[in-house]
Amino acid sequence: MIEMKELSKSYSVGGEQVKAVDNASFVVKRGEMVSIIGHSGSGKTTLLSLIGGLTKPDSGSVVIDGKDIWAMRDNKLSEFRNRKISFIYQFASLFPTLTVYENIILPVTFGNSHMGYASSWAMQFCEAVGICDKMGCYPSQLSGGQQRRVAIARAFITNPEIILADEPTGDLDEVNESEVLSFFKKLNGEKGTIIIIVTHNSDLARQTRRQMRMTSGVITTVESEACQNLYIMRNRNAMDGKYTKHNVRSELQK
Numbered sequence: 327m328i329e330m331k332e333l334s335k336s337y338s339v340g341g342e343q344v345k346a347v348d349n350a351s352f353v354v355k356r357g358e359m360v361s362i363i364g365h366s367g368s369g370k371t372t373l374l375s376l377i378g379g380l381t382k383p384d385s386g387s388v389v390i391d392g393k394d395i396w397a398m399r400d401n402k403l404s405e406f407r408n409r410k411i412s413f414i415y416q417f418a419s420l421f422p423t424l425t426v427y428e429n430i431i432l433p434v435t436f437g438n439s440h441m442g443y444a445s446s447w448a449m450q451f452c453e454a455v456g457i458c459d460k461m462g463c464y465p466s467q468l469s470g471g472q473q474r475r476v477a478i479a480r481a482f483i484t485n486p487e488i489i490l491a492d493e494p495t496g497d498l499d500e501v502n503e504s505e506v507l508s509f510f511k512k513l514n515g516e517k518g519t520i521i522i523i524v525t526h527n528s529d530l531a532r533q534t535r536r537q538m539r540m541t542s543g544v545i546t547t548v549e550s551e552a553c554q555n556l557y558i559m560r561n562r563n564a565m566d567g568k569y570t571k572h573n574v575r576s577e578l579q580k
């Protein structure tokens with residue numbers, strides 16, 4: 327379970343403070359697949375990097391399976407992050423001097439995962455998303471969408487408990503987008519992997535059980551079946567506006 331409590335992060339740009347994330351609180355339980363939508367610059371990437379232990383918040387906490395990650399020492403945090411979390415970055419992040427296959431299996435070469443399993447898994451994934459003929463190619467020989475699929479395969483190879491995916495299907499065509507989404511759903515359903523997807527695609531967002539919207543750093547709305555029922559049961563107006571940790575918590579515990 328991931329619990330974000332009153333997370334804030336500002337940047338100083340040209341002498342002005344930009345509040346990239348403003349007092350964000352929510353909980354994601356094991357087995358949940360959640361999407362975050364919002365305009366460009368609304369703070370989605372910053373939020374993912376606070377959750378994933380890459381950017382330190384100015385205030386607030388991120389508690390994963392009972393551990394406050396920002397209270398950990400650097401080496402403990404790196405170890406925790408490598409063991410539990412995989413990122414799919416918004417922009418291509420492949421190593422240019424490694425082949426597709428080497429890029430995909432790179433994370434398991436640092437850990438204890440079984441290489442034979444990882445290798446056959448990489449082939450299966452690449453077949454599912456149509457890039458198995460590219461295994462020996464270098465990233466510069468691939469299209470943007472193909473590079474994206476390699477980055478997705480790499481994120482899954484360590485069998486992480488949490489996937490933080492920043493616009494994972496941004497440059498994919500509809501067929502590949504749907505293959506990748508099926509893969510996310512399969513993993514989420516079978517292994518209970520927490521998947522948080524940032525997307526501009528509202529159709530994709532609707533396929534997750536819960537959708538959040540960010541506006542100027544603030545999580546403004548959360549929609550899910552549970553929330554919708556709650557809206558109806560209580561006064562619709564009562565849940566509008568800023569989503570605080572208290573109403574997120576109580577809603578999710580139902």
Ligand SMILES: Nc1ncnc2c1ncn2[C@@H]1O[C@H](COP(=O)(O)OP(=O)(O)OP(=O)(O)O)[C@@H](O)[C@H]1O
Pocket residue numbers: 337338339344345346364365366367368369370371372373416
């Ligand atoms: N390293 C940084 N230094 C200064 N400002 C930053 C930095 N990273 C983000 N920002 C600012 O914080 C705000 C949120 O940026 P962020 O990248 O989180 O937005 P986003 O919602 O992911 O946007 P997009 O949809 O375009 O990817 C923006 O105003 C951005 O300019």
Ligand SMILES: [Mg+2]
Pocket residue numbers: 370371372416492
């Ligand atoms: Mg972004």
